[in-house]
Amino acid sequence: MITQNSNEEPSYLDYKGKYKGIFGWILSTDHKRIGLLYLFSIMSFFVIGATIGLLMKFELIAPGKTIITAQTYNAFFTLHGIIMIFAVVIPGLPAVFGNFLLPIMIGAKDVAFPRLNLLSWYFYVTGVTLVLISQFTGQGPPDTGWTFYAPYSFRTTGNMLPAVFGAFVLGFSSILTGLNFLVTIHRLRAPGMTWLKMPLFPWTLYATGWVQLLATPIIGITLLMIAAERVLHIGFFDPTLGGDPLLYQHLFWTYSHPAVYIMILPAMGAISEIIPTFCHKTIFGYNFIVASSIAIAFVGYFIWGHHMFTSGMSGTALYTFSLLTFIVAIPSAIKVFNWISTMHKASIDLQTPFYWAVGFLFVFMIGGFSGLVLGSLATDIHLHNTHFVVAHFHFIVFGGTGYAFFGAMHYWYPKITGKMYDSRWANIGLIIFFTGFITLYGAMFFLGMKGMPRRYYDYDEIFHTGNIISSLGAMVMYFGLAVIIINLVASLKNGRKAPSDPWGGKTLEWTIPSPPPVENFNEIPVITKGPYNYK
Amino acid sequence: MYSTTGIEASNYVSTYNTAFYFIAGVSLLLLFGLTIAMLYFVFRYNKKRNPVATQIEGNTILEITWTIIPVLLALFMFHLGWAGWKPTTKPPKDAMNITVIARMWSFLFVYENGKQSPDLIVPLNTPVKVNLVSLDVIHSLFIPEFRIKSDIVPGRQKFMWFMPEMEGKYKIFCAEYCGLQHSYMHSTVNVMSQEKFKVWFAESAKPIAVAGNAPGAVGEAIMRAQGCFACHTPDGTKLIGPSYLNLFGSQQVVIRDSKEVTVTVDPEYVKRSILDPNADITKGFPSNLMQSYRSTLSDDDILKIIEYLKTLNDK
Numbered sequence: 083m084i085t086q087n088s089n090e091e092p093s094y095l096d097y098k099g100k101y102k103g104i105f106g107w108i109l110s111t112d113h114k115r116i117g118l119l120y121l122f123s124i125m126s127f128f129v130i131g132a133t134i135g136l137l138m139k140f141e142l143i144a145p146g147k148t149i150i151t152a153q154t155y156n157a158f159f160t161l162h163g164i165i166m167i168f169a170v171v172i173p174g175l176p177a178v179f180g181n182f183l184l185p186i187m188i189g190a191k192d193v194a195f196p197r198l199n200l201l202s203w204y205f206y207v208t209g210v211t212l213v214l215i216s217q218f219t220g221q222g223p224p225d226t227g228w229t230f231y232a233p234y235s236f237r238t239t240g241n242m243l244p245a246v247f248g249a250f251v252l253g254f255s256s257i258l259t260g261l262n263f264l265v266t267i268h269r270l271r272a273p274g275m276t277w278l279k280m281p282l283f284p285w286t287l288y289a290t291g292w293v294q295l296l297a298t299p300i301i302g303i304t305l306l307m308i309a310a311e312r313v314l315h316i317g318f319f320d321p322t323l324g325g326d327p328l329l330y331q332h333l334f335w336t337y338s339h340p341a342v343y344i345m346i347l348p349a350m351g352a353i354s355e356i357i358p359t360f361c362h363k364t365i366f367g368y369n370f371i372v373a374s375s376i377a378i379a380f381v382g383y384f385i386w387g388h389h390m391f392t393s394g395m396s397g398t399a400l401y402t403f404s405l406l407t408f409i410v411a412i413p414s415a416i417k418v419f420n421w422i423s424t425m426h427k428a429s430i431d432l433q434t435p436f437y438w439a440v441g442f443l444f445v446f447m448i449g450g451f452s453g454l455v456l457g458s459l460a461t462d463i464h465l466h467n468t469h470f471v472v473a474h475f476h477f478i479v480f481g482g483t484g485y486a487f488f489g490a491m492h493y494w495y496p497k498i499t500g501k502m503y504d505s506r507w508a509n510i511g512l513i514i515f516f517t518g519f520i521t522l523y524g525a526m527f528f529l530g531m532k533g534m535p536r537r538y539y540d541y542d543e544i545f546h547t548g549n550i551i552s553s554l555g556a557m558v559m560y561f562g563l564a565v566i567i568i569n570l571v572a573s574l575k576n577g578r579k580a581p582s583d584p585w586g587g588k589t590l591e592w593t594i595p596s597p598p599p600v601e602n603f604n605e606i607p608v609i610t611k612g613p614y615n616y617k
Numbered sequence: 618m619y620s621t622t623g624i625e626a627s628n629y630v631s632t633y634n635t636a637f638y639f640i641a642g643v644s645l646l647l648l649f650g651l652t653i654a655m656l657y658f659v660f661r662y663n664k665k666r667n668p669v670a671t672q673i674e675g676n677t678i679l680e681i682t683w684t685i686i687p688v689l690l691a692l693f694m695f696h697l698g699w700a701g702w703k704p705t706t707k708p709p710k711d712a713m714n715i716t717v718i719a720r721m722w723s724f725l726f727v728y729e730n731g732k733q734s735p736d737l738i739v740p741l742n743t744p745v746k747v748n749l750v751s752l753d754v755i756h757s758l759f760i761p762e763f764r765i766k767s768d769i770v771p772g773r774q775k776f777m778w779f780m781p782e783m784e785g786k787y788k789i790f791c792a793e794y795c796g797l798q799h800s801y802m803h804s805t806v807n808v809m810s811q812e813k814f815k816v817w818f819a820e821s822a823k824p825i826a827v828a829g830n831a832p833g834a835v836g837e838a839i840m841r842a843q844g845c846f847a848c849h850t851p852d853g854t855k856l857i858g859p860s861y862l863n864l865f866g867s868q869q870v871v872i873r874d875s876k877e878v879t880v881t882v883d884p885e886y887v888k889r890s891i892l893d894p895n896a897d898i899t900k901g902f903p904s905n906l907m908q909s910y911r912s913t914l915s916d917d918d919i920l921k922i923i924e925y926l927k928t929l930n931d932k
Contacts, residue, residue, distance in 0.1 A: 152797055231794070327770055328773070362670045368675065394770055401695075416680070416684060422658065423679070425658035432659070432664070444655075447651060447652070448648065455644075457694075457695075457698070460632055461640065464761065466792070533788070537794040537800075540800045542788065
C-alpha cells in the first residue's frame with residue numbers, strides 16, 4: 083500500500099520497482115517512463131535525420147558533385163524522409179507528451195491499458211528497425227524516396243515487402259496508442275471533468291486517436307496487395323502485370339495524408355496549453371477550438387488526392403479534392419485567430435515556451451498560406467514536385483510540429499525532469515534556430531517558383547543563388563538545434579530544482595510535484611471548473 | 618522574382634499569374650496583419666505593462682465572422698485555380714500532335730511525319746498536343762516557363778497541350794523522381810516562328826539531321842537523340858550501364874538465364890542488346906533498367922550505331 087502522504091511517495095524517476103537499471107525502464111508500464119522511452123528514441127532518430135538533411139544541403143551548395151555521389155544523395159533523401167516521417171513526427175507529440183501528460187491532465191493514474199502501452203513502444207522500435215534493415219539488405223542502397231512510388235520502387239530493390247511490413251508494424255504501434263488514448267479519455271477522466279471541461283491537449287489527442295485508429299489500417303490492406311503482387315503476380319500496381327501505378331498512390335496517400343493530421347493536431351494541442359498559461363488568461367473561444375480539431379480530423383480523410391493533381395486523375399476528382407483542400411484550411415485558420423485573440427488584454431510572461439508558441443504561429447501561418455497556393459489547381463500544376471512543395475511541408479511539419487514539440491519540451495521540461503533549464507541559452511538557441519529555419523526553407527519557396535524540381539542531386543546554374551542561401555540557412559539552423567539540445571541535456575545536471583508550478587499553469591499537471599510521483603495523484607481530484615480558470 | 622524571365626511564354630502564364638498573385642497577395646496581407654497584431658499584443662499586454670489580465674471567454678459574433686470571411690476567400694481562390702486549370706483538359710481539335718517517349722533518363726519527341734528529336738521543337742502560336750508515353754517508370758514533363766506539368770505514367774494514355782506564345786528556348790525538366798540520373802533527365806523546348814518550323818519539319822525525313830561526315834557521326838547523333846549516353850559513356854567512365862570504350866569486338870561475360878556466358882560483341886550482339894536488352898546483362902550491372910528500343914530504332918539506325926561504336930576502339 084502506498085503511503086497517503088504525497089511528500090513521501092517517491093517520484094517516478096526514483097521509484098524502485100521489480101526490475102533494476104535499464105529493465106526498470108524497458109519493462110515499465112508507467113505511462114511516464116514509456117513517454118521518456120519514446121522521447122529518447124525519437125530524439126535519437128531526429129538527430130540522425132537532421133544530420134542527413136544537413137549533408138544533403140552541403141551537397142546542394144553548388145551544382146555538380148560537391149561531397150557525395152548521386153547514388154548516395156538519393157539514398158540520403160530517402161532515409162531522411164523515412165526516418166523523419168515514420169520514426170519522428172508521426173509518433174512525435176502523442177507518443178512522448180501524450181503518454182506522459184494525458185493521464186495526468188485528465189486526473190488519472192495511468193492510461194487505460196498500461197501493458198498495451200508498453201507493447202506499442204516495442205512495436206515502434208521493431209517497425210523502425212524493420213524499415214531500416216529493409217533499406218540496407220536489398221540489391222543496393224535505398225533510393226526510392228519515402229513515398230515508395232510504383233513502379234520505380236518495384237524495379238530497383240527487392241525490398242518493398244519488408245519496408246511496407248515495417249510500416250505496417252509501426253502502424254500497429256500507432257493504432258494501439260490511439261486506441262489506448264481513446265479509451266483512457268472516455269473512461270478515466272476525473273469526476274466532474276465533463277467533455278467541455280477537458281484541457282485542449284487531451285482534446286487534440288482524442289481527435290488524433292480516431293485518425294490513428296481509422297486511417298492506419300489502410301497500410302495493412304496495401305501490404306496485402308503488395309504481397310499478392312510480388313508473390314502471386316496479381317497485377318495491382320505494376321503496369322507490366324496489368325496493374326495501375328496510380329492505385330498505389332491513392333492507397334499510399336489515403337493513409338499518409340491523414341497522417342499529416344496525426345502530426346499536426348497534437349502540436350496544435352500543445353500550443354493551446356502554452357498560450358493561456360503564459361498569458362495568464364483563459365483561452366479565447368474554447369468551444370470553437372475543440373470543434374475545429376474535430377473538423378480537421380474529419381475532413382482530413384477526404385483530401386489525399388491533392389498530392390496527385392498532375393498524376394492523371396479525372397477532372398471531377400481533381401476539383402473535388404481541390405475544393406475540400408481549401409475547406410480543411412478553415413478550421414486551422416479559426417484556431418490561429420483564437421490563439422492570437424487570447425493574447426489580447428492578457429498579462430504575458432515572456433518565457434521560452436511562449437517564444438516557441440509565437441514562432442510556431444508565424445511559421446505555421448506561412449506553411450498554411452503556401453498550402454493554399456498548392457491546393458489551387460492552376461498554380462499546383464506548375465509548383466507540384468518542385469522545391470516549393472518541400473518548403474511548404476517543412477514549414478508545416480517541421481515548423482508546425484517541430485516548433486510545437488520544442489515548445490512542449492521547454493514547457494513541460496520542469497514537470498518531466500524536476501529541473502529548470504537555463505532560459506538564456508534556450509532563447510539564444512531558439513533565435514539562431516529560427517533565423518536558420520527561415521533562411522533554409524524560405525529560399526526553397528523561390529527555387530520552387532523558378533521551377534527547380536525536388537529530389538534533384540544536380541541543378542541548372544539558374545538555381546545556384548537560392549541553393550547557396552538555403553544551404554547557409556541549414557548550417558545556422560543545425561547550430562541552433564545543437565545549442566537547444568545541449569542546453570536541455572546540460573540542465574539535467576546543472577538546473578535548479580523545479581517547483582510544482584513554475585509557470586502559473588492551471589491544468590492538473592501543475593497541481594502535483596515535479597517530477598510527478600509514481601501514481602500521479604494521491605487522491606483523484608474532483609473537477610468543478612474549466613481547464614484555464616484564472617479568475 | 619518567381620519567373621526566370623518574366624515573360625508570357627505560353628497560354629497558361631496569365632491565368633497562373635492571376636491565381637498565384639491573388640492567393641499569394643491575400644496570404645501575405647493576412648500574414649503581415651496577423652503577425653503585427655500578435656507582436657503588438659505581446660508588446661502591449663506584456664506582464665510589465667499589463668499586470669492583470671482581463672478574462673475573456675470568447676465572442677460568438679467574432680467567431681462567425683472569421684469563419685465566413687475565410688470561407689468566401691477560399692471559395693474564390695478555389696475558383697481562380699479551377700478556372701486556370703480547366704483549359705488544360707481541352708486541347709483544340711487542330712492541335713499539332715507530338716508524342717514524347719520518356720524512359721530512364723531521356724525524353725524523345727516523335728512527330729507525325731516520323732521525325733524524331735531529343736528537343737521539343739514547336740511553332741509559335743500553334744496549339745501543340747503532346748501524347749505522353751513512358752516505357753519504364755513514372756516520369757513528369759515539366760516546362761516551368763509554360764507553367765505546365767504532367768506525369769507520364771506507364772500503361773496510361775495521357776496528354777498535355779499548350780500554346781507557345783513567345784519565341785525562344787526554355788528548359789524541360791523531369792519532375793517525378795525516376796532513379797539515379799533523375800536530375801540529368803532534362804531537355805529544351807525550342808519555339809520557332811512558323812516559317813522556320815516548316816523548314817525544320819520538312820528538312821529531312823531521316824530521324825536526325827546530322828552535321829558533319831566524320832565516320833560514325835550519324836550513329837553518334839542517333840544515340841544522343843535516344844539518350845543512350847545517360848547510362849553509357851564513350852570514354853570508359855562507369856555509369857549504370859557499361860561504357861562503349863573498346864567495347865565493340867571485345868569478349869564480355871554476361872548473365873543469361875541466371876548463368877554466366879562469355880560472348881563476343883559482334884553486330885548480332887549489339888542488335889540484341891538494343892532490341893532485347895534484358896536477355897544478356899553484362900556481369901556486374903543491374904538488370905531490368907533498360908527497355909527495348911524496338912519502337913524508335915530501325916535496322917539501318919542500328920548499323921549506323923555499330924559504325925560509331927567501331928570508332929571508339931583504340932587504334
